[in-house]
Amino acid sequence: MGMMDGIDVLVSEVGPRDGLQSIKPVMPTAAKLAWIDALVEAGVREIEVGSFVPAHLLPQLADTPEVVRAVKAKHPGLHVAVLVPNAKGAEAAIAAGADKLTLPLSASETHSLKNLRRTHEQVFGEVARIVELLSALPAERRPQFEGAVSTAFGCTLEGEVPEAKVVALAERLIALGCDEVGLSDTSGYANPAQVRRLVKAVHAAIGPERMTGLHLHNTRGLGLANVVAGLDVGVTTFDSSQGGLGGCPFAPGASGNIVTEDLVFMLEAMGLRTGIDPEGLARARAVLAEALPGEPLYGFVPDAGLPLGFRRAA
Amino acid sequence: MGMMDGIDVLVSEVGPRDGLQSIKPVMPTAAKLAWIDALVEAGVREIEVGSFVPAHLLPQLADTPEVVRAVKAKHPGLHVAVLVPNAKGAEAAIAAGADKLTLPLSASETHSLKNLRRTHEQVFGEVARIVELLSALPAERRPQFEGAVSTAFGCTLEGEVPEAKVVALAERLIALGCDEVGLSDTSGYANPAQVRRLVKAVHAAIGPERMTGLHLHNTRGLGLANVVAGLDVGVTTFDSSQGGLGGCPFAPGASGNIVTEDLVFMLEAMGLRTGIDPEGLARARAVLAEALPGEPLYGFVPDAGLPLGFRRAA
Numbered sequence: 073m074g075m076m077d078g079i080d081v082l083v084s085e086v087g088p089r090d091g092l093q094s095i096k097p098v099m100p101t102a103a104k105l106a107w108i109d110a111l112v113e114a115g116v117r118e119i120e121v122g123s124f125v126p127a128h129l130l131p132q133l134a135d136t137p138e139v140v141r142a143v144k145a146k147h148p149g150l151h152v153a154v155l156v157p158n159a160k161g162a163e164a165a166i167a168a169g170a171d172k173l174t175l176p177l178s179a180s181e182t183h184s185l186k187n188l189r190r191t192h193e194q195v196f197g198e199v200a201r202i203v204e205l206l207s208a209l210p211a212e213r214r215p216q217f218e219g220a221v222s223t224a225f226g227c228t229l230e231g232e233v234p235e236a237k238v239v240a241l242a243e244r245l246i247a248l249g250c251d252e253v254g255l256s257d258t259s260g261y262a263n264p265a266q267v268r269r270l271v272k273a274v275h276a277a278i279g280p281e282r283m284t285g286l287h288l289h290n291t292r293g294l295g296l297a298n299v300v301a302g303l304d305v306g307v308t309t310f311d312s313s314q315g316g317l318g319g320c321p322f323a324p325g326a327s328g329n330i331v332t333e334d335l336v337f338m339l340e341a342m343g344l345r346t347g348i349d350p351e352g353l354a355r356a357r358a359v360l361a362e363a364l365p366g367e368p369l370y371g372f373v374p375d376a377g378l379p380l381g382f383r384r385a386a
Numbered sequence: 387m388g389m390m391d392g393i394d395v396l397v398s399e400v401g402p403r404d405g406l407q408s409i410k411p412v413m414p415t416a417a418k419l420a421w422i423d424a425l426v427e428a429g430v431r432e433i434e435v436g437s438f439v440p441a442h443l444l445p446q447l448a449d450t451p452e453v454v455r456a457v458k459a460k461h462p463g464l465h466v467a468v469l470v471p472n473a474k475g476a477e478a479a480i481a482a483g484a485d486k487l488t489l490p491l492s493a494s495e496t497h498s499l500k501n502l503r504r505t506h507e508q509v510f511g512e513v514a515r516i517v518e519l520l521s522a523l524p525a526e527r528r529p530q531f532e533g534a535v536s537t538a539f540g541c542t543l544e545g546e547v548p549e550a551k552v553v554a555l556a557e558r559l560i561a562l563g564c565d566e567v568g569l570s571d572t573s574g575y576a577n578p579a580q581v582r583r584l585v586k587a588v589h590a591a592i593g594p595e596r597m598t599g600l601h602l603h604n605t606r607g608l609g610l611a612n613v614v615a616g617l618d619v620g621v622t623t624f625d626s627s628q629g630g631l632g633g634c635p636f637a638p639g640a641s642g643n644i645v646t647e648d649l650v651f652m653l654e655a656m657g658l659r660t661g662i663d664p665e666g667l668a669r670a671r672a673v674l675a676e677a678l679p680g681e682p683l684y685g686f687v688p689d690a691g692l693p694l695g696f697r698r699a700a
Contacts, residue, residue, distance in 0.1 A: 226693055226694070226695070227694070228693075228694055229694075230694075231693070231694040231695030232695045259693070260690065260693075261693040263652055263655035263656050264614045264652070264656060265655075265656035265657055266655070266656075290686065291686065291690045292648065292651060292652075292686045292687050292690050292693075293610060293645070293648040293652075293685070293686030293687065294610055294648070294651075294652050294686075296607060296608055296610065296611040297610040297611045297613065297614045297652060299611065300578045300611045300614045300615060301614060304618075331607070334606065334607040334608070337606060337608075338577055338578070338606075338607075338608050338611060341577035341579070341580070342577050342578060342579035342580075343579055371607070372604065372605065372606045372607030372608075373606050373607065376574065376605045376606050379540055379542075379545070379573070379574075379575040379606075380540070380541070380542055380543075380544075380545040381540070381545030381546045
C-alpha cells in the first residue's frame with residue numbers, strides 16, 4: 073500500500089468514521105473536511121473517512137461519497153479508507169474512489185446477527201461478491217480489501233471468543249480473497265498476553281504479511297498496553313480516534329477507541345516513527361472541538377502536555 | 387520478604403500514603419483503618435500506609451505511627467510499608483514496627499533540592515545513618531530498606547534524566563547498604579522502550595534481585611503500557627493507588643498513580659496471579675469513596691466493569 077514509506081508504524085485515524093458514527097450530532101461536510109485537512113497537515117497517512125451504509129441507518133455518515141471524493145481530490149497522497157458492510161456498499165465505495173475497503177465480520181455470531189443482521193455465511197457471501205467486483209477492476213484502480221474480525225478478543229454477548237474460531241475466520245477471509253485481515257477488540261476485552269497469543273496464532277495461519285493491523289479499544293484502560301503487546305509480535309498498523317471520539321459520555325474516561333494523541337506520543341517517545349507531529353494533532357483537535365461544541369474529547373497527553381525536552385523519533 | 391508466596395506479581399498499594407498526601411481532606415484514622423481492612427480483605431499483600439515526615443508538613447499523614455501500629459496488630463501477615471525522608475523518620479518507623487522503609491532519592495538534583503531540600507550527598511548521608519540504625523537491630527525486627535529513585539525517567543524541571551545517572555545512583559544506594567532499589571516515574575514521562583532499557587541497565591549494574599519494583603504514573607496514559615514493559619524485563623512489584631487517588635482534579639483522567647483496579651484486572655487477565663480479588667477491590671473502593679465524599683476517583687475498570695466471563699488467573 074506504500075503507506076509505510078519513512079515510517080515505522082501506521083496510525084490509522086478512524087475518528088471521522090468510528091467516532092462520528094457514535095455521537096448524536098451530525099457534523100457538516102465542510103467541518104469534516106476541515107478536520108481531515110488538519111489531520112493530514114499533522115502528518116496522518118491513513119484516515120477512515122466514512123461508511124457506505126444506508127443513510128437512514130447512519131445519518132452522521134450520509135455524506136461519505138462526497139467526503140471520499142473531496143478528500144481524494146485534495147489529498148492524493150492520503151490513504152482513504154472506508155467501511156463497507158456489503159457488496160452494495162463496496163460498489164459505491166469503489167465508484168467514489170476509496171483506497172481501502174474494510175468489511176467487518178464479527179467473530180461472535182450472536183453479535184454478527186445483532187449488529188450486521190447476518191450470519192457468518194451471509195457475510196462470506198458478501199466478501200466473495202466484493203472480491204469479484206475488485207477483480208474486474210484494473211490493478212491501478214483496485215482498492216485494498218481488508219476483512220476486519222470484530223469481537224476477536226471477546227464479546228459482550230457471548231463472553232469468551234475461542235481463539236481457534238478467530239483463526240478459522242481469518243483463514244476463510246484470506247481464502248475468499250481478502251488482501252488482509254485485521255483484528256478488532258470491539259468490546260475492550262483484550263489483554264496484552266491475549267494480544268500476543270492471538271496475533272501469533274493468526275500470523276501462523278495466514279502469514280504475518282496478511283495480518284498487520286489492530287483496532288483496539290481503551291474501555292478498560294488497557295488500550296496502549298495492548299499496543300505494546302501488538303508491537304512485540306510485529307503489528308505495524310493501529311487504528312485510533314482523535315480525542316477518543318465516540319467514547320461513552322456517561323462513563324468519564326471510559327472511551328471506546330484508543331486516543332490518537334496518546335498513541336502517537338507513546339510511539340514517537342519509543343523511537344517509532346509515525347510521521348505525525350503531536351503539535352499538529354493538537355491543532356487538529358482544536359478544529360474538531362470547535363466543530364463539536366459540548367462533545368467530550370478524551371486523552372491524557374492533551375491534558376498533561378508533552379514532557380519537557382520531548383523529541384520525536386528520529 | 388516472603389510476599390511472593392502464591393503470587394506472580396506483587397501489587398503494592400500506595401493510596402493511603404501517596405494518594406492521601408496529595409489531597410486536601412484529612413482522612414480520619416478510623417476511616418484509614420477501615421479502608422486498609424477492606425484492601426487486606428481483597429487480598430492486597432503490601433500497603434504503604436503513611437510517611438514519617440513532620441506532621442506540620444503533611445497533616446494528612448500525621449497519624450502514621452498510630453496507623454502502622456494498629457495495622458500491624460490487626461493484620462500480622464500484611465507487609466506494612468512507609469516512606470521515610472531521613473534517619474529521624476526511619477527511627478520512628480522502626481519504633482512503630484513498619485516492615486519496609488522507602489527512602490526517596492530524586493535522580494534530578496534540582497527536583498531533590500526542591501522536594502526534599504537536600505543534595506544527593508545529603509540524602510546518601512541519611513541512607514548511611516539508616517543502614518547503621520538497621521544493622522543494630524536483631525534480624526527478625528529488621529525492616530526491608532528500599533532506596534526509591536524518583537524522576538528516574540525524566541523530570542519536569544530538568545527534562546531528560548541520563549540513564550547513566552540513574553544507574554550510578556542505584557549502585558551507590560546498594561553500596562551504602564539498601565536492600566533494594568526501586569525506580570519511580572514521578573513525572574509520568576516514561577515510555578515502554580525506556581522502561582525496558584533502564585530496568586535492564588540497572589539490573590546489569592546491581593543484579594535483578596536488587597531492583598524488582600516500579601512506581602509508575604499514568605499522567606500521559608502510558609501507565610499500564612509501562613507495566614507490560616516492566617513485566618517483560620522481570621519486574622515483579624508495581625506500586626498503584628486505589629482509584630488513582632491523588633490524581634489531578636483539574637485534568638479529568640490525568641491521574642497520577644496507576645489505578646489499582648485497572649492494574650489488577652490487567653495482570654489477572656494476563657494470567658498473572660496477584661492474590662487480589664477485583665470484586666473485593668470494588669468493595670474497598672466503596673469504603674474509600676464514602677470516606678472521601680466529592681473526591682474524584684479514577685479508573686476504567688470501575689466504570690466499565692469486568693468482561694463477561696472474566697476469570698482470575700488460576
